[in-house]
Amino acid sequence: MTSANLVEIDNVNFAYDSQRTILRGINMTIPQGKVVAIMGGSGCGKTTLLRLIGGQIKPTSGAVRVAGQTVHELKEDGLYALRRKMGMLFQFGALFTDMSVFDNVAFQMREHTDLPEEMIRDLVLMKLHAVGLRGAHRLMPSELSGGMARRVALARAIALDPMLIMYDEPFAGLDPISLGVIGQLIRTLNDALGATSILVTHDIMESLKIVDYVYFVSEGVIVAEGTADEIRASKMPFVHQFVNGEPDGPVPFQYPAPDYATDLQGNGRA
């Protein structure tokens, strides 16, 4: 591993079965301290990449290395030890619905440390203060808006000051204000904690404001990569279509179908 790279994905292929290949020959490096986005349309394999990095699934071939350790070769203890250094923000927060905001953020501290409860209280309030929700620590997840839930989940993800923070669609379903808040928090927290962040998203405008580098994934392969400025200036048809939100292009509007005229003359057969 290059010492500057926290995560290295080396020629990774992944398939659920012989008919469903999700990722093909993926090579990727995530340098220490950077915020890197993995972008692409829905179902292109972005979240699968996060699951491979977190060791929730194993690659069919190739290797994912995090902090020099090959994730899929780790035994359960080793994998859990590595995960303690990772934080993950799930698409809709995945807060524990039977626990208050405070208990959600305190969860990992209580599970993995022997810190006294007074210290846990201070730490939790500091994490919540960082995401602007110290005053909401008594609320239950059902009492939070989508944006607030995402911020609590972010506070929970950074509870143990992880070296790597992964975000799965952090902007999905948020109003413009929450969108900006979450975007800024991702950048600020990454720099303040000295962490490395991987952002899986299809929200191009918001992510280009905060990321250092972007990988574009389409149909399981990396089709483009570059800095935010390079992506904005790119003339590649796929990137151009994605950045400008054009309905048709290399990613077709129409789902593959038989010839239109033949289909319409199909005598009412569906």
Added chain:
Amino acid sequence: MAVLDTLTSGLRTLGHKVIEGVWRIGFAARFFFAVLMYSGTAFRRFNLTIREIYFTGVLSLIIILISGLFVGMVLGLQGYDTLQRYGSSEALGVLVALSLVRELGPVISALLFASRAGSAITAEIGLMKTTEQLSAMEMMAVNPIARVVAPRFWAGVMSMPLLAAMFSAMGVIGGYLVGVKLIGVDEGAFWSQMQSSVDVRLDIVNGVIKSFVFGIAVTLISVFEGYDADPTAEGVSGATTRTVVTSSLAILALDFILTAFMFRGVG
């Protein structure tokens, strides 16, 4: 040719279902083994298990107690009707007590437990899976089988015999109210015959063993169905239904097997 095609297709479907069924049984066995392996947390941090005992056991008390009372009252009525034909209505206490501690207590309380607590356990774990709470836990280096499943499993196993005992006790009170207070069976005979005829090892211990086995079966089915549920609304709903149906069938089948072993050669 069409018949052959239908036959082949039918055989293929049957084969697929058999393979799927065997695979699921294998998965359930491995899951059970994993639950036992990771049970340390449930005992080391016993407050987690106590919390689940409250949700599965204490909150099931009302339905168990009320049902027990009514079942005992019905036994009192039906029992008196039959016994008085043979002039042995004093044996009502024995009939009520033996019916309850040997059979009705463990079986009905387990059926009620499956419907009340088992379905709730499945729905809760299934929804935790659907909303990625279990994945989040895994990513936080916390094993969901140790933290979520094992405390619920042991809480169910511990609650079941206690609930069955409460059910039987309430049933006896129900039988007493109807037989002695309402119909007028002799109170002394009711209690003394019960005391002399109910054997601790043969009747009470066997009843406790039954309810313990039912507790293992129902709770295992509940946690497994929740953990294995498809992460969709339809998946959780199907899993909840399967919990109630499979648990009920398992209770009745196990009851027959246990009764056959326990009362072999008695009488």
